[in-house]
Amino acid sequence: MSQQVAYSPFDPEVMADPYPVYRDLRDHAPAYWSPEASSWVFSRYEDVSAALADPARYSSASGIFPTPPGVDMTELFLPMLIMSDPPRHTQLRHLVSKAFTPRRIAGLEAHIQTLVDDLLDQTPEAGPWDFVSGFAGPLPAIVIADMLGxxxxxxxxxxxxxxxxxxxxxxxxxxxxxxxxxxxxYDYFAAFLAERRAHPQDDLMTALVQAEVDGEHLPEEELLGFCLLLLVAGHETTTNLLSNSAVIIAQHPESQRQLVDNPNLVPAAVEELLRFDSPVQGLARTLTRQTTLHEQTMEAGDTVLLLFGSANRDDHAFPDADHFDIHRAPERQVAFGRGIHFCLGASLARLEARIALMALLTRHRDWDVDLDSSIRLRSGPIRGFASLSFQ
Incomplete structure (x- = not known):
């Protein structure tokens, strides 16, 4: 292992630009121990993909975010789908997946288009404005709030x-x-769930309250875990996908021109945007048995951080991976994960991004961003902006 390699997901410099560090990890320390995160770190596409496809070895039940020594995720949050293993994960995912069927998502297109148009109608025609608070934040928040009821x-x-x-x-x-x-x-949703029990409606909250597994309603703690997951994951990923996309497109004017001239390129461009600067940079797993990889022996109970953002920049999976190419169509990118924990809301995020980008390219044909006046999120696993100056 190179003595020059050092990585912490909580380092502000890494959050600002993690990709040079990711390359060092892939080249010199593909199975790296991070003392700050108290976890092993996988950075190569092959290793990240293999771990995602092996939930029996790489468990989600002990937490999915890297934490310093002494911090136990399972003691901090109520049970949720993303922090569970089969068979309970299989039962719970089956319930909530009914809200994200292709037919249901496709049926939201007109609604999302109206929301996009309404939000853009409220933004300045000239001069800088905050892209996050004015557009990228409200859009997915409204969509998931409407779904939940x-x-x-x-x-x-x-x-x-x-x-x-x-x-x-x-x-x-x-x-x-x-x-x-x-x-x-949790307090908000506890009151809202009680209201839906008393007064059912045609929404996802009511469906969760009425759902049964093996003839029993879901415990309150699992219902609250569902609500937290759906709310946070349901809009944070899309908010940051949109914000990151606005920056990348502004930094690549030739790609911007091609997208303006040919909107049919937008769906493939969304996949490349997800690959190039993934909103979720990585999630953690816990080993269920001793494992050796790249001459490193990891013990049962060790945490492993799977770097989606690094895997998506691996030249072995995506040639010239540090080059942004809207014609690439990277079907194998892992921004939404893979396997049994593949993001339930992936199709919704893609739909929102496609509609939003098409509208932006129509109304703001050559937008720019001012990164000096913008504020990045200070989050290890989530990459995006708290505010973004757009004009």
């Missing part, structure tokens, strides 16, 4: 809670703020 007027509170949760960096003693945000979300 919660009032739209609460979306700003949801956005604040969600952003606080994902930005609570445990190495800076900020985890308390994230836990307070999670508690606020």
């Amino acid at each position: 919660v009032p739209r007027e609460d979306r700003d509170r949801f956005r604040t809670w969600s952003t606080t949760l994902i930005q609570s960096n445990p190495t800076r003693g900020e985890f308390g703020a994230g836990l307070d945000a999670a508690a606020a979300l």
Whole structure:
């Protein structure tokens, strides 16, 4: 292992630009021990993909985010789908997947188009504005709030809670703020679930309350875990996909021109945008048995951080991977994961991104961003912006 390689998912410099460090990891330390994250780190596409496809060896039940020594994710949050293994994972995913069928997602297209147009109608025609608060944040928050059945007027509170949760960096003693945000979300949804039990509606919250597994309704803690996951994952990924995309396209004017001239390139471009700067940079797993990889022996119980962002920049999987190419069509990118935990909302995120980018390319044919006036998220696993100056 090269003595020059050093990686911590909580390092601000890494958050600002992780890709040079990822290349060092892939080249010199593909199975790297990070003391700051108290976990092994996999950076190559082949290794990340293999781990995602092997949930029996790489368990999700002990947490999916890297944490410093002494921090136990399972003690901090209520049970949720993304932090479970079969057979319970299989049962729960079957329930919630009914809300994300291709037919249901396709049926949202006109609704999303209207939301996109309405939000852009409210943005300035000239001069800088905050792309996150004015567009990328509200759009997916409204969509998931409508699906859940919660009032739209609460979306700003949801956005604040969600952003606080994902930005609570445990190495800076900020985890308390994230836990307070999670508690606020749990309290909100507990009251809302009680209301839906008394007054059922045609929405996802009612469906979850009424759902049964083996003849029994879901326990309250699993219902609350579902709500937290659907809210946070349901809009954070899309918000950051849109924000990252706005930056990448602005930095590649020739690609921007081609997309303006040929909107049919947008769906493939969305896949390349996901690959090039993945909104979720990585998630963790826990080994269930001793494993040796790249001459490193890892013990049962060790945490392994799977770097999606690095895997998507691996030249062995994507030639010239550090080059942004809207004609690439990278079907194998792992921005949404793979296997049994493949992101349930992937098709919804893709639909929202496609509609949003087409509208932006129509209304703002040659937009620019001011990164000096923008603020990046301070989150290890999530890559995006807290604010983005757009003009």
